Amino acid sequence: MTMAGGSTMDGEALLASALLAPEDPAPEAVADAHRFAVYRNNVVVSLIDAIAATYPAVLALVGEAFFRAAAREFVLKNPPDSPILIHYGGAFPAWIAAFPPAAGVPYLGDVARLEWAWNRAYNAAEAEPIDPESLAELPPEQLAMSVVELHPSFALISSPYPAVSLWAEATERVPATDLDLSTPETGLVIRPRELVDVRAITPQMARFLTQIAEGAPIATAAETLGSDQGLVAECVAGLFQLGLAVRLSALGTKTPD
Numbered sequence: 001m002t003m004a005g006g007s008t009m010d011g012e013a014l015l016a017s018a019l020l021a022p023e024d025p026a027p028e029a030v031a032d033a034h035r036f037a038v039y040r041n042n043v044v045v046s047l048i049d050a051i052a053a054t055y056p057a058v059l060a061l062v063g064e065a066f067f068r069a070a071a072r073e074f075v076l077k078n079p080p081d082s083p084i085l086i087h088y089g090g091a092f093p094a095w096i097a098a099f100p101p102a103a104g105v106p107y108l109g110d111v112a113r114l115e116w117a118w119n120r121a122y123n124a125a126e127a128e129p130i131d132p133e134s135l136a137e138l139p140p141e142q143l144a145m146s147v148v149e150l151h152p153s154f155a156l157i158s159s160p161y162p163a164v165s166l167w168a169e170a171t172e173r174v175p176a177t178d179l180d181l182s183t184p185e186t187g188l189v190i191r192p193r194e195l196v197d198v199r200a201i202t203p204q205m206a207r208f209l210t211q212i213a214e215g216a217p218i219a220t221a222a223e224t225l226g227s228d229q230g231l232v233a234e235c236v237a238g239l240f241q242l243g244l245a246v247r248l249s250a251l252g253t254k255t256p257d
Helices: 008-018 032-052 054-061 064-077 093-096 110-121 132-137 140-144 163-170 201-211 218-225 229-241
Strands: 147-150 157-158 183-192 197-203 245-250
Touching: 032 054, 032 064, 032 110, 054 064, 054 110, 054 163, 064 093, 093 110, 110 157, 110 163, 110 183, 132 229, 140 218, 147 201, 157 163, 157 201, 163 183, 163 197, 183 201, 197 201, 201 218, 201 229, 218 229
Parallel strands: none
Antiparallel strands: 147 245, 157 183, 183 197
């Protein structure tokens, strides 16, 4: 795409702005208005396709026509701030949750948040989870007072709707069922190794992991679980068996990872 009179920084900024303003005429500096219109349409379509690739469950829940119309509005109002498209679309969950035509699908924003967490987990940095067997070397009191560094891919998505189940059904990971839309779910998203794991967890596990993520020692996080020692043991074991923990530290000293 060439511009009459050559290219300047101001001209590039004008061109970038014009690309996402399809109702406006081509900038006067553009040498070929027809070619610019074709190019502008291709740019918008490619961004819509990028949003569709990131949010397949949202697309499945509302249908192709509705999704692409909504995504077009999103793209025109939220241009990329990076040339790397895997980083594009993080604002979409909040945007679609507030999009008036989607008001009849109130869980859509939470499903989208789960999908963005999946996308971030898929592209997160690698980190080797702690081998649970290595914990046998630690005195119990040292483990209890340890602070846990969680895997870079870790995320919790809480919803008043069954967002994890909706996502799993929409992406055909599980067969469709008659879901009770009043059932809240918290989704755990993690990619300890090759595959992203998304699962619904109990409210107790969610409270425990929230405390861990905020930097509380294991013993302090376990206090949120009450006096049920079986539940405490289950949550602590899950922390390591699911590959969530990549490093422990206690009083500033790193323990085996």
